[in-house]
Amino acid sequence: MYKNTRKQRSYDHRLKELVRSTGNIDFAIQRGVPRSTARGWLTKNMSDVITVDALDMSLVELQCEVVELRRRNSGLIALLRLIITVMKVTHFTLSQIRLPQEAQKLRVLQAIEYSRAHFPLKTVLRVIGLSYGRYREWKRNECGLEDLPSCPRSSPHQLTAAETRTIHEMVTSEKYRHVPTGTLARLAERLGKVFASPSTWYRLVRIHKWRRLQQRIYPAKPKVGIRATRTNEIWHVDTSFVRLVNGGRACIHAVIDNYSRRILAWRVLDRFEPGITARLFLDASQDTTVGTLWACDFFSKRAITRRGLVDLYVLVFMHLETREVLATPSTRNPDSAWVTKQTKAFVNLVADREQKPTYLIHDRDKKFSTDFKRLLKNEGIQPKRLPIRSPNLNARVERFVQTIKYEALNHFIEFGQRYLDYLVSEFVSYYNKHRAHSSREYLPPCCAEPPPEFEVIKLNEIHCEEHLGGLIKSYERIAA
Known part of the structure; x- marks a missing residue:
C-alpha cells in the first residue's frame, strides 16, 4: 500500500493574511508556495491566530520583561497574603453577611466566574465562605437577585407583581382613605382583585413603607408653646409612670407652675387615680406664694x-x-x-x-x-x-x-x-x-x-x- 511520507508544510499566518487581503497569490508563489495552496487561502476561512510579541523582542528586552513580571507577581502575592490574613483574623465569611441588592450579588458572581478560569469552583467558594446552595440560588435568577419575601415562580401561592401593584394602588388611593387596612383586604377579595389575608397587607405596607392618607386633616402643630407672663397664671397637671427595679410601676401626679417651673403639689401612688387631680389642686391652692x-x-x-x-x-x-x-x-x-x-x-x-x-x-x-x-x-x-x-x-x-x-x-x-x-x-x-x-x-x-x-x-x-x-x-x- 502506498504511504505518503511527505511532511506537511506550515506557513506564516502573516503571509496568508496578505494573500487574503490583496487577493493576489503571486506573493505566495514567489516564495515557493504551491499555486493550489495559495488558491485555497482565498476560499477557506482563516482560523484565529494569537501572536506573541515576545518573539520579536531581543534578549535584553526579554530579560527586562521577566524582571518586571516577577516584580508584579511578588506584589500581587504579598497583597493576596495580606487579604487572606485579614479575612482569617476578622473571620470574614459571606455566610454571615446579607447582600440584599442585586448589584452586590452580580459583582460577586462576576468575580467568581473570573476566578474559575484559574481555580476550581469549590476552592473559590470555600475562600469567600459562600455555600454552594446559596451560589446555585443566585445563578437560578428566576425572580431577580433582589431580596423578596416571596417568588411567584417558586411559590405559586404567593402574590404576583401585578397583585402587589394592585395592593399598592388601593392602599395609597384617596378613594379608600377612610377604609382601615384590614377591611380593605376583605373588600379586595369581594371585588375579586386580590385574595390575601389582612396580615399580608399589613406586612407589605410595613416592608415597602407605603404611607396611607390620613382620615382627617389636622391643623399644624404650634411651634411656640404656652408661656405665662407671671407666677400662678397657668398651671399644668402632669402624670408620669416610672418602672421600678422590682418590676412594678409607680405613678407620679404633679401640678406645675408654667412660669416658675415649680412643682406646687405632687403625689406618688402605685396606680393611676383620676380623682387625685382635684386633691392636688387643693393642695397647690393652699400656698400659691x-x-x-x-x-x-x-x-x-x-x-x-x-x-x-x-x-x-x-x-x-x-x-x-x-x-x-x-x-x-x-x-x-x-x-x-x-x-x-x-x-x-x-x-x-x-x-x-x-x-x-x-x-x-x-x-x-x-x-x-x-x-x-x-x-x-x-x-x-x-x-x-x-x-x-x-x-x-x-x-x-x-x-x-x-x-x-x-x-x-x-x-x-x-x-x-x-x-x-x-x-x-x-x-x-x-x-x-x-x-x-x-x-x-x-x-x-x-x-x-x-x-x-x-x-x-x-x-x-x-x-x-x-x-x-x-x-x-x-x-x-x-x-x-
Missing part, C-alpha cells in the same frame, strides 16, 4: 491648711423666687449638730421678713436629722425631702453651686478656712446685689424695682465696682 419657698444644699471645696489638703463644706440656703442666697461659714465636719446650728441661724436671720419661709427643700442626706426637722417645724417651716437620686428637683441651688465654683472659687487657691469664707461671702454679696437673672427681667435678687432708663449715658457717669480683687466687675450709673 413662691416667696415662702426656700431650698438648701451642701457644696465642698478643697483648701490648703497646716494639716495638708482638707475638704471644707458650706451650707447654702436659696430663696427660690428672688434667687437670694445665704451661705454659712465653712466647716471640716458637717455633722447633724452643725447643720442644726446653721439652720437655727438661718431661721433667726429671716424671722423679721414680711414673707417668712414656710417650706424648705432638702435632699436625703443623713445630716438633715430629726433635730433639724423638729427645729423647722417648731418655727412653722415644713421640711420637704426630695425623692431618691433626683438632683434636678433642686436645680436652682445646684446651679448656684456650679456658678460660684466656675466664676470664683476655681480661680483661687484657698489657703485655710477663713480665706474660703471670705471668698464665699464676697461672691454671695455680688450675687445678691449685682448679678442679673433673666427670669427676673435681669434684676439682681435683692433688687425689687428696675433702674430708670436713660437714652444717653456718659462714660464718666458709670461706676465700676470690683469684687474678689477685680476678678468680677459690675457696672452701675452714678446717682445724680
